[in-house]
Amino acid sequence: MPPTDASAHAGTAPVTDIGTAASPGARERRIDSAAGSDADSEDTLDLDLPGELVRLFAEGSAAEGERSPGAASTGVPPSLLPLSEDLLDRVADWGPISTPAGTLQLVTVRIERDLPIISRWMNDPAVAAFWGLAGPQNAIEEHLWSQLSGDGRSVPCLGMLDGTPMSYWEIYRADLDPLARYYAARPHDTGVHLLMGAVGDRGRGLGGTLLRAVADLALDKRPTCARIVAEPDIRNTPSVAAFLSAGFRFSAEIDLPAKRAVLMVRDRSLRHLL
Template structure:
């Protein structure tokens, strides 16, 4: 088991306690299926997936040492789904020059119970801290759908640098990179 499989807790000022834990495919299936099949999750690519298919995908991810899925909670309430992966073990690795220490990240914010300014930023910040808590990780790589301007603009505001447009089997994507802060 890699160090990726641990629970992570962080206190985010003015936001609450953010807990990140590995997805449990059996236990989390209802929540995962409800989230990934919503129209707002269309860029996740699972809108028409059956419960069985969602379970199969997350059980498979759970078996890999290169790809991991996490549920993110805020004060005990599910807030987001995050996935990390080693780009060299993913189709993405064929699309750019992978460096040692690169880690890929996917993020799906859960459906809002209320609209709250700063919610996505706080959750995303906690995930970035979690991903970079492994000192071997030097750079975060993300590849949102090129049409998802809202996500791309959020990542740019968070400090990601834009990379090239790439063609993946399921989409045209914009590569973005975030270097580990110096120091």
């Protein structure tokens, strides 16, 4: 359900400025035939998945209604995953990045410090419409803990702009996520969800600016990653627009369990052209 920048540019939706990436609550159905025919050949090639990854998906299919593609709770014991010590190349150490809006830094969420502000953002009706996490703090705490106590395939972060917390991010391994069942995932594909916290930061292009910066930062810090992906709700026009302005391309429409989504892709090979 957590989109990436659901309202990265809109004033009302999490996927655009509130959650541009995708919606945590949407995901497990399948790319329908129409969507598959729209995707370019690069995205529809058959992919030979490692045996361990196939096993991961098979076991994960038993768990339905997962909140977000970036959530760590797939029901697969970490011992079954043929993964390196750090699945996302130490997001906490990626450091600050300069953007036209100021200096942005992703800081790993600390429950005791960040739960109140994240809870407030999630209970904004515009955000709740796409993230589906409105409610008491304990429900949001559970969502955060599922990632912080998992195997590291998803990392929840606060976005600090010039030292001020103003956005919530989830950086995750899309190729190890249930999302990978619905598109031709490639090894080390990295997914992103973004929620713009303050209403005043939405609807003015800031989401797209920050999405571009974080996508490029991820490509710089993760040399094995060739693509950054996201799956905003197709109804969240501002979010889709934010991804397009951030250099992502519209790859396909996919049916996830809780939404029809747009698969957005930012390719390493095209990053200096889009």
